Structure formats: C-alpha cells, structure tokens
Amino acid sequence: MKKILDLITAEMKAAFANCGYDEAYAKVTLSNRPDLCEYQCNGAMAAAKAYKKKPFDIASEVVEKLAASHVFAAVDAVMPGFINLKLNSDYLADYMNGMADEEQCGCERTENPMTIVVDYGGANVAKPLHVGHLRSAIIGESIKRLGRFLGHHVIGDVHLGDWGLQMGLIIEELKDRKPELPYFDESYEGEYPKEAPFTIGELEEIYPAASAKAKSDEEFSTRAHNATLKLQNGFKPYRAIWQHIIEVSVSDLKKNYGNLNVSFDLWKGESDAEPYIAGLIKELEDKGLAYESQGALVVDIGEEGDNKELPPCIVRKSDGAALYSTSDLGTIIEREKDIKPDWYIYITDKRQELHFVQVFRVAKKAGFVSQDKKMSHLCFGTMNGKDGKPFKTRDGGVMRLETLISDISQAAYEKIMENRTVSEKEAEETSKIVGMAALKYGDLSNQASKDYVFDMDRFVSFEGNTGPYILYTIVRIKSILAKYQGVEDKYQGEEQILAAATDAEKDLMLQLSRYNEIMETGFTELAPHKICQYIYELANAFNRFYHDTKIISEEDKKRQASWIRLIRLTKDVLNACIGVLGIEAPERM
Numbered sequence: 001m002k003k004i005l006d007l008i009t010a011e012m013k014a015a016f017a018n019c020g021y022d023e024a025y026a027k028v029t030l031s032n033r034p035d036l037c038e039y040q041c042n043g044a045m046a047a048a049k050a051y052k053k054k055p056f057d058i059a060s061e062v063v064e065k066l067a068a069s070h071v072f073a074a075v076d077a078v079m080p081g082f083i084n085l086k087l088n089s090d091y092l093a094d095y096m097n098g099m100a101d102e103e104q105c106g107c108e109r110t111e112n113p114m115t116i117v118v119d120y121g122g123a124n125v126a127k128p129l130h131v132g133h134l135r136s137a138i139i140g141e142s143i144k145r146l147g148r149f150l151g152h153h154v155i156g157d158v159h160l161g162d163w164g165l166q167m168g169l170i171i172e173e174l175k176d177r178k179p180e181l182p183y184f185d186e187s188y189e190g191e192y193p194k195e196a197p198f199t200i201g202e203l204e205e206i207y208p209a210a211s212a213k214a215k216s217d218e219e220f221s222t223r224a225h226n227a228t229l230k231l232q233n234g235f236k237p238y239r240a241i242w243q244h245i246i247e248v249s250v251s252d253l254k255k256n257y258g259n260l261n262v263s264f265d266l267w268k269g270e271s272d273a274e275p276y277i278a279g280l281i282k283e284l285e286d287k288g289l290a291y292e293s294q295g296a297l298v299v300d301i302g303e304e305g306d307n308k309e310l311p312p313c314i315v316r317k318s319d320g321a322a323l324y325s326t327s328d329l330g331t332i333i334e335r336e337k338d339i340k341p342d343w344y345i346y347i348t349d350k351r352q353e354l355h356f357v358q359v360f361r362v363a364k365k366a367g368f369v370s371q372d373k374k375m376s377h378l379c380f381g382t383m384n385g386k387d388g389k390p391f392k393t394r395d396g397g398v399m400r401l402e403t404l405i406s407d408i409s410q411a412a413y414e415k416i417m418e419n420r421t422v423s424e425k426e427a428e429e430t431s432k433i434v435g436m437a438a439l440k441y442g443d444l445s446n447q448a449s450k451d452y453v454f455d456m457d458r459f460v461s462f463e464g465n466t467g468p469y470i471l472y473t474i475v476r477i478k479s480i481l482a483k484y485q486g487v488e489d490k491y492q493g494e495e496q497i498l499a500a501a502t503d504a505e506k507d508l509m510l511q512l513s514r515y516n517e518i519m520e521t522g523f524t525e526l527a528p529h530k531i532c533q534y535i536y537e538l539a540n541a542f543n544r545f546y547h548d549t550k551i552i553s554e555e556d557k558k559r560q561a562s563w564i565r566l567i568r569l570t571k572d573v574l575n576a577c578i579g580v581l582g583i584e585a586p587e588r589m
C-alpha cells in the first residue's frame with residue numbers, strides 16, 4: 001500500500017503546482033502540535049523567499065486549492081504561513097480497510113530486494129558470552145527479521161571469533177592438564193579421537209584459568225602464542241584440538257542463542273578468512289597500498305574531508321601475524337565470492353568504530369568491493385548496571401546469559417502472579433516469553449548507539465514503555481476478540497471499518513496508518529528503536545480508545561463489527577512489529 005504520508009504529500013504537491021509553485025516546497029510532516037492538527041506543511045515559508053511573497057498568502061492560495069480534496073477534513077492556513085491538516089475520517093477509514101485487506105497489513109515487500117549480510121552475534125569460541133554479545137544478538141536479529149519482512153534476501157552470519165590467542169591458551173593449558181593426550185605425543189601416528197577431550201563445563205573453566213595464567217607466567221604466555229601460530233600454520237594435532245573446541249563451544253552457543261530466539265544462517269568465523277589472507281596482503285602490496293611501518297605492514301586510510309587524522313590500518317604485525325582487520329578483509333573477499341552482498345551490516349559495540357572505518361576504507365581502496373558498496377557499522381553503546389558501570393554480576397564477574405535470562409523470567413513471573421489471572425503453571429510458562437520481551441524491548445527501545453541502564457524492575461513493569469506493557473496490550477485485544485466470538489447477535493454483514501466516531505478512535509487509526517512507513521524507516525535507518533517508539537504510541541492510542549469504548553456491550557452491531565475489525569488490525573500490526581523485533585506475545589498474562 002502507498003504510505004499515507006506519500007498520499008498526503010501528493011495532494012499537497014498538486015496544490016502547490018496548481019498555484020504555480022515548485023512542488024518541492026510541498027513537504028508534509030506529522031504535526032508537532034497534535035492539539036491543532038494531524039499533519040502540517042511549512043513549505044510556504046521557504047517558498048515565500050523564492051517567490052518574494054508573504055508566506056501566509058502562499059499558504060492561503062494552496063489551502064484554497066485543497067478545499068475540495070477528499071483526503072482532508074480541514075485545511076487551514078495559519079500565521080505566519082503554516083498549513084495545518086486534518087484527515088477526512090472516511091478517507092482514513094478506507095485506508096484502514098485497505099490495511100486490513102492487504103497482506104502484512106499493507107506493508108509491502110520491496111520490488112528491488114537486496115542481498116544483505118548481517119554480521120552479528122560475534123561470539124568468541126570458548127570465551128563466555130558477555131552482555132555486548134547479547135546486545136549484538138538482539139539488535140542483529142531484529143535487523144535481519146526486519147529486512148526479511150520487507151522482502152530482502154538477508155543472511156545472518158554469527159562470525160565467530162575462532163582464530164585468536166584463546167586457542168593457543170586453551171591448547172597449552174590442556175597440555176599442562178592432560179599431557180597424556182595423543183595431541184601432545186610427537187611420535188603419535190594414529191587417528192585422533194572423535195570425542196572431544198573436554199566437556200563444555202571444563203572448557204569454560206580452562207579458558208579463564210589459562211588466560212589468568214598467561215598474565216603472570218611469561219613462559220606460558222609465549223607457549224600460548226607459539227601454539228596459536230602453529231595452529232594457524234596448520235599443525236595437525238592442534239587443528240584437531242581446535243576442531244573439538246569449535247564443536248563443543250558451538251553446540252553450547254547454539255543453545256544460548258536459541259534461548260534468545262536468535263538464529264544464524266551461517267556459522268562462519270574468523271578462521272574462514274584464513275585462506276584469503278596471503279593473497280589479500282600481496283594484492284595490497286602490489287597495488288602500492290600497503291607499506292612497512294615500524295616492522296608492520298599498514299595501509300593509509302585518510303580521506304579528504306576527514307576532520308581528524310585517522311591511524312592507518314595494520315594488516316600484518318611485525319611478527320608476521322595477521323590481525324582482526326586482516327581477517328575482516330579476508331571475510332569480505334570470501335563474501336564477495338560466495339554471496340555478493342549489496343549491503344554489509346556489522347553489529348558490534350562502538351569501541352570497534354575505528355576498526356570498521358579502517359576495514360571499509362581499505363576494502364574500497366583496494367577494490368575488494370565496489371566504491372559505492374553499502375557498508376554499515378551499526379554500533380551500540382554499553383549496557384550498564386544501575387551504578388552506571390558496565391553490567392556485571394553481584395560478585396563483579398561476567399554475567400552469564402542463562403543467569404540473566406532466568407533472573408528476568410523470575411521477575412516477570414512475580415509480576416504475572418501479582419495479577420493473578422492465570423494459574424501458577426501457566427504463569428511459569430508465560431514468564432519466559434514475557435521475560436524475553438522485557439529484555440529485548442528494554443534493549444531495542446534505546447537508540448542503539450547510546451549506553452543504557454539495565455533496570456530489571458523497570459523492564460518487567462506492565463506500565464510505561466516496556467515489553468510487558470506492549471504484550472499486555474496485545475493480550476488484552478486477544479481477550480476482547482475471544483469475547484466477541486461468544487457474542488450471539490453479531491453483525492452478519494460484510495465487516496467494514498467505519499469512519500471514527502470519537503477522537504480516540506481516530507487517533508488510533510492515525511497511528512495505524514503510519515505503520516508501513518515506520519517499518520521502512522526502521523530498516524533503512526537501522527533503527528529498531530523507532531519501531532519500539534511507534535509500538536508504544538500505537539499501544540497507548542489503543543488503550544485510550546479501549547478506555548472509553550464499550551465494545552462488547554455496543555448495541556449498534558455494525559459499529560461493533562467495525563471496532564472488532566479495527567482492533568484486530570491493531571493486534572496484527574502490533575504482532576508484526578514485535579515479530580520483527582524478535583519478540584512474541586503469549587495468549588494470556
């Protein structure tokens with residue numbers, strides 16, 4: 001369906017053109033004075049300068065042309081030259097009926113689908129998931145779903161950190177603990193065991209122990225570095241251990257991401273870039289882009305218009321090792337070969353901002369991707385505790401994802417039990433859904449780049465701009481619809497949404513009509529928080545309408561049927577919106 005704003009703008013453009021003014025001035029926006037009007041156009045002010053006339057005169061001319069438009073109920077020129085608009089209620093009701101008839105409530109799939117790689121999650125094999133990975137997973141999942149909803153071909157890649165020093169650390173620690181394993185026996189010539197020589201529990205303990213040891217024990221740290229190099233150079237026994245580490249860790253990660261309702265199409269990682277590294281370094285050298293600096297190989301990335309000097313991108317360290325940037329460049333080459341994305345979207349915390357500027361610029365300079373390739377880094381801020389410091393457990397450790405999820409589900413459970421509308425058993429089930437919504441919505445409703453405070457009490461509250469409030473609204477609509485099912489003398493004609501009878505009803509319709517535009521904006525701007533803001537406003541509009549409308553006892557059956565259709569549409573729109581955020585609603589709560 002056409003966006004309501006575009007339809008309104010088209011009317012305004014025609015009116016400007018009819019008066020002999022450039023239609024470029026006919027820009028319409030949502031009103032910032034909802035008490036006065038619903039939409040507004042301030043174009044007469046800018047036009048006044050160009051045409052050397054009074055803004056009010058231009059506004060008045062345009063308003064006259066709009067008088068006969070079926071789109072508006074009221075069009076007013078107000079001093080000094082604003083044009084205030086109110087939509088015609090019949091027109092709006094028609095638009096609602098259109099939405100109710102269309103697939104995806106009128107939010108169309110694009111005619112020009114892009115292939116998009118969303119690189120998110122970013123877990124590091126064998127290292128614990130931290131809250132940064134949680135944010136990346138939640139935000140990335142929503143971007144992926146939103147892109148798909150709009151008809152794009154979106155591929156989610158977890159891009160594991162599976163190639164770094166943690167591998168050498170684990171290998172050396174394992175050697176110290178279990179020297180009898182065949183991987184450490186140089187004379188061993190048989191096959192290596194299929195079973196991993198450790199469980200996930202052990203692995204989780206081995207890595208932190210090794211990492212701590214490396215800090216105080218220089219000899220151990222050197223050994224770990226060497227083991228990492230050996231692994232990267234293809235040393236067979238270490239490759240075998242590495243394979244085990246990946247298997248054990250990935251199956252645990254899948255479980256963790258699964259609990260978050262986050263899933264990836266690709267489980268690739270930094271190690272997959274390895275085959276491309278040597279070639280890409282050579283290409284950078286051959287093209288004269290890479291040069292030696294203090295023993296390292298670097299590429300300058302400065303561009304005209306930079307307001308500060310950006311450090312060059314290091315592609316090889318002085319000891320010959322590749323780096324994070326090199327592996328991201330290798331991954332780009334691989335993706336160009338296998339996927340040919342039109343758009344790359346990376347989702348990490350904002351401390352990696354410079355890294356991605358470097359990687360994108362080198363990739364373009366070297367021609368690994370075309371000059372105009374869309375490459376975005378959606379960076380997010382820190383999730384802080386109430387003390388304003390990065391979120392930790394009570395004893396200061398890294399918060400385990402499972403703990404976080406179970407804590408928030410527990411808090412949700414208590415809230416649900418306060419209401420006492422469902423049985424204890426149902427509350428328990430529902431609390432998982434509600435807890436997840438609280439967590440995700442609490443995150444997504446903030447502009448990603450900003451830090452935010454993880455406030456469990458606020459997140460699980462049924463009031464305010466929270467996940468549970470949105471779910472509660474959906475559940476409320478479901479319950480009215482179920483009651484209507486039981487109403488005997490239903491209207492038997494064709495259900496149609498009628499022109500709004502009250503301001504609250506019209507306001508609900510106005511909110512609904514913004515839906516397809518919001519979905520698109522949320523995606524093109526990579527801004528799920530805008531969808532959250534919209535959902536909140538829509539839920540508020542619904543609740544105000546519901547507050548002063550007695551739907552089930554309404555005697556005018558035609559009117560009642562209209563309301564039923566309207567609230568069903570509201571539910572469908574809310575469901576679609578939470579769906580793209582990776583949130584689901586329970587039946588009751």
Ligand code: ARG
Binds near residue numbers: 119122123160346
């Ligand atoms: N593993 C990285 C980390 O924990 C995130 C990876 C992000 N993706 C990428 N292509 N660099 O910070």
